[in-house]
Amino acid sequence: MPTPDETVARAIGERIQNIRTRTGKTREVVAGLVGRSEDWLRDVEKGRLKNPPALDVLLRLGQALGVRDLTEITGDHELLVGIARRAGHPVVPDIREAIESVDLSPAASPIDAVELRARVERAWRLWHTSATPRADAGAMLPQLIRDGRRAVRTLDGEERRAAAAALSGAYALSEQVLAWVADAPLLWLAADRCMSSAETADDPVTLASASWVLGNVWRATGREDDAYRLATDAVALLEPRLDGDQEAQALWGACHLHGAITAAKIGREGDALRGIDQAMGMARALPAGSAHPWTLFGVANAEVSAVSVQVELRKSGGALDAASIVDPDAVPSVDRRARLWLELSRAYAQQRDWLGTLGALRTATSVSEESMRSHPLARSLAVELVTHGGRITERQSRALAGQLGVTC
Structure with a gap:
């Protein structure tokens, strides 16, 4: 007969699998977001663990699955833990403040729509050319978003439409920066604001x-x-x-x-x-x-x-x-160059070629460590290397996992 802990673990696993399936997320992505292997998540979902995951792990799972209340996973209605807000990178709080805040004060000085567009394009160039794109481009976004919102509110006619087009570009870049490092509601809000601004630009x-x-x-x-x-x-x-x-x-x-x-x-x-x-x-x-x-x-x-x-x-x-x-x-783009090597690492992993997987993922990390630390597929692959790569790659795989912030 199953113990009470085993019964709880099985129920939690079923809820996690149901939420993941309902939201269309793969085990590979969810496992990567919490820094665990795909096999571990499969064991959780199938109730094969003797004890349910610890609270901090459940919190990370909730964030990865986009649930607003941990009771959706635990089923324990006495345990209410808000997990909607996530900051997996230092730039996230300031970008969140710029997107979510309401500022009705008039602009201190007129905002030129042409200059606003030039600033947005500079931020995009920085995103593509920096090895730390989230840190560098992300630092420019809060003021760009604030200035863009004020410009759209205060300008008229063609200038207003031009400002709205520039603001759409700022929101578009925020979606790139926030992907995988912020909670789903903030990512959705950035994308929705991007489209709304584009509709204003017409x-x-x-x-x-x-x-x-x-x-x-x-x-x-x-x-x-x-x-x-x-x-x-x-x-x-x-x-x-x-x-x-x-x-x-x-x-x-x-x-x-x-x-x-x-x-x-x-x-x-x-x-x-x-x-x-x-x-x-x-x-x-x-x-x-x-x-x-x-x-x-x-x-x-x-x-x-x-x-x-x-x-x-x-x-x-x-x-x-x-x-x-x-x-x-x-x-x-440096970020996409790193993504090329990440895709190669995924291809080698599909062939169970762990030496190739390790080599490609290490190259991706050398191109942009920030991008790989932020990407769930890279983190998931790092765990797969440790658990399946064998003795020949174990030391290097553990070092790479640590570099990507993954605990194995």
């Missing part, structure tokens, strides 16, 4: 850009079908502007890449490969060096996305083949 390119951002959030939170439809709608919105408008052309290609990765996550291989082909055709047609400031769409970006598509389709051999033609130094 510009097809800005609306499609915001759709790219919102689609990223939908894809990450289990709404892949909605995300794919949104990417398709954004492509259609841009179609009339493709003749001679390089920004629209680049964003059209970026939306195809977003749709391709989303289609791959839900097993629609034909749509995924077709999206990569269409995006690559546009990338090759654009002048060298041209890029949308948010997405940095281009040939190298399309090649990295092709690797991601193969990994999502669990075709590890195809992912390694796709990666063989990518020049990492040509990838214009």
Whole structure:
């Protein structure tokens, strides 16, 4: 007969699995967010542990699953623990304050919409070029968001629409910075504000850009079908502007890449490969060096996305083949360069090639340790290396896990 603790552990595990399944999150992602292995989470969900996880672990699980009240997991209505707010990086509280606060005071001086846009674009360049993008770009965002909100409130006509487009860009960057290090409600709010500002700007390119951002959030939170439809709608919105408008052309290609990765996550291989082909055709047609400031769409970006598509389709051999033609130094974003190596690490892990997994993940970490510490897939892979890599990689795997802030 099961002990009381075993019965409680089984009930908690069932609730965790039900919440995870309902929200469309994979074991790999949830386990990575709490710094544990996929096998450990499977044991938790199946009630194979003699005792339920400790409170601090339950809190991290609640954060990863996006629950607002820990009783959704524990079922103990006497235990009320608010866990909605999460700060997995020092920049999160200040960005949260800028997004959530209400400031009705007039601007101390007029805010120039053109200058506001230039500041937003500088922040995006910093995001793409820094090895610590969250720390560096994130530090610029609170004031950008405050100034953008005041500009939209105080300007009129075309200036107001231009300010709204710039503010949409600031919210879009905040979504990138907050992903995986903030709670789901704050991430959703940033994406919603991004789209709302784009609607105020009333510009097809800005609306499609915001759709790219919102689609990223939908894809990450289990709404892949909605995300794919949104990417398709954004492509259609841009179609009339493709003749001679390089920004629209680049964003059209970026939306195809977003749709391709989303289609791959839900097993629609034909749509995924077709999206990569269409995006690559546009990338090759654009002048060298041209890029949308948010997405940095281009040939190298399309090649990295092709690797991601193969990994999502669990075709590890195809992912390694796709990666063989990518020049990492040509990838214009440090964060995405690190992501390329992370995708290679995932491909090697699918083949149970733990030496390859370790080597690729170490390279990803050397490119941007901050990005890998923040990404649940990197943290999950670090745990998998320790638990499955064997004696030959154990010492190096434990050192890497510690570098990524994971306790094994």
